[in-house]
Amino acid sequence: MKKILVTxxxxxxxxxxxxxxxKAGFKTVIIDDLSNASVDVLDGITNITGERPDLEILDLKEKEAVSEFFNKYTDITGVIHFAASKAVGESVENPLLYYENNVGTLVYLLKECSDRGIKNFIFSSSCTVYGQPDSLPITEDAPVKPALSPYGNTKQISEEILADLCNVSDIRSISLRYFNPIGAHESAEIGELPLGVPQNLVPFITQTAAGVREQLSVFGDDYPTPDGSCVRDYIHIEDLAEAHVVALKRLLSEENKERFEIFNIGTGKGSSVLEVIRSFEEATGLKLNYKIVDRRPGDVTKVYADTTKANSELGWKASRSIKDALSSAWEWEKQVRGID
Structure with missing residues (x-):
């Protein structure tokens, strides 16, 4: 049974x-520093799968601790690397934190993988690398634009590091460029639980519905879109999670066509902010208190994926609807808040 490190x-x-x-039969070991997560999530994973993953609480910025981890776990056959800071606004205010935490830790991880013969590496990337696209839907061949934030730049730099390393080593890597993940596991055992004020739309919606937030702000209704609000590609978190397993199996079976591959992971369909609000109201029967406010600086007007490559090469396709995602997000929010 192959053991996979999930940072x-x-x-x-x-x-x-x-x-x-x-669920696919892999053993997992988790590294997390708990800076943006709770150890209680381990119970949710265990309740769903009947198996408790190994957990090592450590900071990937601590180079010696990373090396000691790999001395302890000598049977790892692949790495899926999520650990990173991800708030765009915070990255603008504190760029050095983001370069150290997102780029420095990747270098430490890859050094250990390279030294220890761990060849399979999945990287958690983002559609932010495309910026404001020249045309839609966005294919993987679309130009990578100058980043609008240090956060976005760390994703671009990380992909460049991976491409360079794959050219000169035995490491094979797949970078998955996510669009907008939403929803929760169907069991309501795990879901999105942001610390502090949510940075993303759907947690703000569910917290507003639950009474945690008084009102939801919609940033602009004068964009050149059908209803004036920004358009994004919202993908169910379970569809997104399944894409990682498919990508990992591709590397383990050496079916990759290049040493470094990139795939868009989205639905291929754009939904506006106001459409998401209406879908939530239809899925739950609740009315949301929201208001239109001024545009937010840096927001891209429309972004949605061309998923042809992931569909044909990976054999993966998003199957769950936006209403499925919003219903699961609300069930998760109710469970967290103790709402019947």
Whole structure:
């Protein structure tokens, strides 16, 4: 049974991916520093799968601790790397933190993988690398634009590091460029639980519905879109998690066509902010208190994926609807808040 290291495995995407890995028969070990996650997530994973992953609480910025981890776990055959800081605004205010935490830790990890013969590496990337696209839907061949934030730049730099390393080593890597993950596991055992004020739309929606937030702000209704609000590609978290397992199996079976591959992971369909709000209201029967406010600096007007490459090369396709995602997000929010 192959053992897979999942960094940031108690986070939102990481925890759902651990579940899918264990369902697929992999053993998992998680590294997390608990800076943006709770150790309680381990119980949720265990309740879903019946198996408790190994957990090592450590900071990947501590180079010696990373080396000691690999001395302890000598049977790792692949790495899925989620651990990173991810708030765009914070990255603008504190760029050095982001370069150290997102780029420095990747270098430490890859050094250990290279030295120890661990060849299979999945990287958690983002559609932010495309910026404001020239045309839609976005294919993997679309130009990578100058980053709009240090966070976005760390994703670009990380992909360049991986491409360079794959050219001169035995490491094979797949970079998955996510669009907008939403929702929760169907069991409501794990889901998105942001610390502090949510940075993303759907947690803000569910917290507003639960009464935690008084009102939801919609940033602009004057964009050149059908209803004036920004358009994004919202993908169910379980679909996204499954993509990591498919990508990992591709590397383990050496079916990759290049040493470094890139895939868009989205639905291929754009939904506006106001459409998401309406879908939530239809899925739950609740009315949301929201208001239109000024545009937010840096927001891209429209972004959605061309998923042809992932569909044909990986044999993966998103199957769950936006209503499925929003219903699961609300069930998770109710469970967290103790709402009947």
């Amino acid at each position: 940031g495995g108690l986070g939102y995407i990481g925890s759902h991916t651990v579940v899918e890995l264990q």
